[in-house]
Amino acid sequence: MTVVPFFIIVSLGAAFLISVFGKHYKRSSDYLANSACFILLALSLYTLNLICKTPNHILVYRVGGWIPPIGISMVIDCLTPFMLITVNLVAFLIAIYSINYMERYTDKWKFYTLFMLMLAGMNGIIITGDIFNLFVFLEIAAISSYALVAFGTEAEELEASFKYAVMGSVGSSFILLGIAILYSYTSTLNMADMAKAITQKGPAKILPFVSVLFLMGFGLKAALVPFHAWLPDAHPSAPAPISAMLSGVLIKVLGIYALSRIFFNVFGMSQAVSRIFIILAIASMVVGSILAFGQSDIKRLFAYSSISQIGYIVLGLAIGTPLSIMGGLFHLFNHSIFKSLLFLNSGVIEHSIGTRDLKKMSGILYKMPVTGYTTLIGALSICGIPPLGGFWSKLIIIFACIQANHPVLALIAIFVSILTLAYYFKAVTPALFGREDGQDYKSFRKKASWAMNASMIALATLSIISGLMLVPNLGAGLLKDATSVLANGISYANLVFEALK
Amino acid sequence: MKAKNEPGMTLIVKTITRLTVGLILLYGIYIVSHGHLSPGGGFAGGVIIALSFVHLMLAFGKDVALKKLSMSFAGLLESMGAVMFLSIALLGFMGGYFFLNFFSKKGLPFHLFSAGIIPFCNIAICLKVGAGLFAIFVSLVLLYKTDE
Amino acid sequence: MLTYFLCFILFSIGVYCVLRKRNLIKIIIGLGIIEYAGNLFFALIGYRTEGRSPILTQDQAIKNMVDPLPQALVLTAIVIGLAVTALMVAIAIRIYEKYGTFDITKINKLKG
Numbered sequence: 001m002t003v004v005p006f007f008i009i010v011s012l013g014a015a016f017l018i019s020v021f022g023k024h025y026k027r028s029s030d031y032l033a034n035s036a037c038f039i040l041l042a043l044s045l046y047t048l049n050l051i052c053k054t055p056n057h058i059l060v061y062r063v064g065g066w067i068p069p070i071g072i073s074m075v076i077d078c079l080t081p082f083m084l085i086t087v088n089l090v091a092f093l094i095a096i097y098s099i100n101y102m103e104r105y106t107d108k109w110k111f112y113t114l115f116m117l118m119l120a121g122m123n124g125i126i127i128t129g130d131i132f133n134l135f136v137f138l139e140i141a142a143i144s145s146y147a148l149v150a151f152g153t154e155a156e157e158l159e160a161s162f163k164y165a166v167m168g169s170v171g172s173s174f175i176l177l178g179i180a181i182l183y184s185y186t187s188t189l190n191m192a193d194m195a196k197a198i199t200q201k202g203p204a205k206i207l208p209f210v211s212v213l214f215l216m217g218f219g220l221k222a223a224l225v226p227f228h229a230w231l232p233d234a235h236p237s238a239p240a241p242i243s244a245m246l247s248g249v250l251i252k253v254l255g256i257y258a259l260s261r262i263f264f265n266v267f268g269m270s271q272a273v274s275r276i277f278i279i280l281a282i283a284s285m286v287v288g289s290i291l292a293f294g295q296s297d298i299k300r301l302f303a304y305s306s307i308s309q310i311g312y313i314v315l316g317l318a319i320g321t322p323l324s325i326m327g328g329l330f331h332l333f334n335h336s337i338f339k340s341l342l343f344l345n346s347g348v349i350e351h352s353i354g355t356r357d358l359k360k361m362s363g364i365l366y367k368m369p370v371t372g373y374t375t376l377i378g379a380l381s382i383c384g385i386p387p388l389g390g391f392w393s394k395l396i397i398i399f400a401c402i403q404a405n406h407p408v409l410a411l412i413a414i415f416v417s418i419l420t421l422a423y424y425f426k427a428v429t430p431a432l433f434g435r436e437d438g439q440d441y442k443s444f445r446k447k448a449s450w451a452m453n454a455s456m457i458a459l460a461t462l463s464i465i466s467g468l469m470l471v472p473n474l475g476a477g478l479l480k481d482a483t484s485v486l487a488n489g490i491s492y493a494n495l496v497f498e499a500l501k
Numbered sequence: 502m503k504a505k506n507e508p509g510m511t512l513i514v515k516t517i518t519r520l521t522v523g524l525i526l527l528y529g530i531y532i533v534s535h536g537h538l539s540p541g542g543g544f545a546g547g548v549i550i551a552l553s554f555v556h557l558m559l560a561f562g563k564d565v566a567l568k569k570l571s572m573s574f575a576g577l578l579e580s581m582g583a584v585m586f587l588s589i590a591l592l593g594f595m596g597g598y599f600f601l602n603f604f605s606k607k608g609l610p611f612h613l614f615s616a617g618i619i620p621f622c623n624i625a626i627c628l629k630v631g632a633g634l635f636a637i638f639v640s641l642v643l644l645y646k647t648d649e
Numbered sequence: 650m651l652t653y654f655l656c657f658i659l660f661s662i663g664v665y666c667v668l669r670k671r672n673l674i675k676i677i678i679g680l681g682i683i684e685y686a687g688n689l690f691f692a693l694i695g696y697r698t699e700g701r702s703p704i705l706t707q708d709q710a711i712k713n714m715v716d717p718l719p720q721a722l723v724l725t726a727i728v729i730g731l732a733v734t735a736l737m738v739a740i741a742i743r744i745y746e747k748y749g750t751f752d753i754t755k756i757n758k759l760k761g
Contacts, residue, residue, distance in 0.1 A: 610705055
């Protein structure tokens with residue numbers, strides 16, 4: 001029980017300690033950040049274990065000893081450990097990777113401070129049970145990500161960061177406005193209490209308005225299609241570990257987790273909202289993959305494919321049957337693994353070849369086997385090639401579409417999957433397998449260090465074996481429990497209040 | 502009235518600043534220490550304290566203010582404020598909960614020495630905000646200067 | 650009710666400023682207007698007719714106070730706004746160093 005606030009304490013404490021010591025003791029920032037990430041990962045596994053043992057699978061922590069509608073609460077239900085494990089696993093592997101990668105930037109400790117602050121924000125969003133607290137953590141994560149995008153302080157990075165910051169803070173203002181209206185309607189900020197008040201007062205005209213505000217705000221953070229313009233600039237401009245972090249987990253926690261928590265568990269999913277989500281999801285899938293075709297910059301390609309894959313996740317969640325929600329969550333996990341893997345690989349490639357242009361690369365598979373093969377695994381997984389993780393999650397989503405009587409959606413999902421295969425094949429294959437004469441093999445200046453290789457191999461292994469999560473007794477329980485939290489909808493409020501007694 | 506190579510503003514401004522800057526600082530400290538009794542608190546007090554240094558910098562130029570409070574020391578203070586706030590929150594575990602007001606269950610209204618951990622939290626916030634705001638101001642000034 | 654609509658008009662002015670202006674600094678000012686409109690709206694929500702400020706004083710009974718919670722939340726939102734504004738001003742200064750202009754139509758090294 002006492003373990004719950006440590007997700008915030010460890011990450012925030014590490015951030016502040018790094019900013020105290022990191023300036024004077026060079027290596028201390030590495031040790032502090034990596035050990036903090038490791039502790040967070042261990043804590044999330046422990047939380048999973050803890051939540052399985054508690055009856056009703058829900059834990060409510062009262063911050064400061066105050067009873068929830070008055071004080072802030074932290075809620076752990078089955079969805080929370082799933083998200084915590086996803087975030088902290090990716091963050092831990094990225095922290096290992098950035099030990100060596102970030103050497104080429106000055107002031108590494110500043111990077112680690114911002115990184116840990118971002119992690120604190122994300123962990124906070126996941127465990128909080130209070131809607132304004134969610135906003136504050138969202139802003140912590142968002143502001144540190146604006147700064148991290150501009151970390152290299154080159155012209156393009158600053159421009160991308162400014163664009164991201166403008167759009168991000170407009171989105172945050174929409175969220176704040178939505179929270180204000182919701183507070184005036186329900187006179188509470190606790191999410192469980194809010195859900196209860198909304199069900200008691202019945203449907204009101206104000207709710208669609210608030211839904212639209214939240215959809216704009218969180219949709220912008222998740223880069224759903226009409227709000228996606230910042231992502232293809234911001235994600236490629238950041239240093240590779242941060243691109244991996246942003247594309248891998250940030251858009252999912254800030255956007256999709258917050259959206260699904262609010263729409264499923266507080267408002268209750270209605271037919272109209274789910275239809276809007278489906279339209280946005282389809283738009284993201286199609287537009288993202290079509291735009292990805294024309295890209296020759298490797299990181300830009302990955303960024304566009306992120307938009308397209310986010311569409312899959314939202315599609316799965318929006319259809320709303322238990323099977324489709326499970327597919328959406330499973331795809332969320334898979335995508336965070338293989339997309340961070342691909343971005344880390346792009347970092348190594350940029351590091352050693354000195355360019356991000358796909359046309360100038362060839363034969364990576366022969367020259368840098370680790371990077372080459374892990375890129376291949378990531379790309380195959382994202383395209384949905386059978387034994388890999390991405391295949392299973394896409395398959396579940398497509399099955400769920402058919403099961404829920406949406407054959408058109410299933411067809412679109414298959415079509416986009418083929419498109420994904422096509423643009424990865426077109427872009428990545430020459431870079432990996434090509435043996436052109438013009439290629440100067442001596443241009444591979446530096447190879448990746450063992451720590452970078454280790455984290456890439458770990459992520460690649462995870463994306464190979466993540467299909468095992470569907471096997472009963474291994475991970476299916478975790479996925480099924482996480483699904484049930486969203487599928488149960490607004491009975492979340494009753495569970496929270498029961499846990500308080 | 503202004504000597505040629507002297508940084509900062511005119512003599513009138515400098516004299517007024519010399520008189521008022523201490524008072525502003527004191528007022529900030531008052532706001533922080535009475536934060537649990539009257540409007541204000543760590544954030545407002547911290548801003549006022551930072552403003553007194555900003556005032557000094559505007560009137561006398563950046564070197565004088567930086568001599569009183571250097572950039573790196575401000576950064577250190579900021580981090581220390583955050584660490585202090587977090588450790589106060591951690592001490593709440595002595596009573597069993599994160600952020601628990603552990604050594605006074607209920608404060609007395611209108612008494613300066615009451616309210617348990619809240620005055621300490623205010624001081625920590627004041628350090629964080631004051632040093633942070635000053636550091637932001639200084640770094641913007643330094644950014645601008647490199648441009649010329 | 651009218652004050653709420655005025656808040657929304659202020660909000661839209663801010664959005665207009667962000668969308669329409671070409672100068673980076675003006676965009677930042679527009680964001681400031683958006684933030685303040687949101688904060689003003691939030692603070693107004695807590696208002697009660699004939700309410701007084703929620704401060705405990707020695708000789709007055711506690712009655713008919715305005716809601717203090719939105720004010721505390723607005724204070725937090727202001728701090729967040731301060732952080733965003735400071736970061737964006739710093740980025741704008743750096744952009745000016747690199748490009749020599751504040752005009753967003755001339756800051757276009759990124760495309761697509």
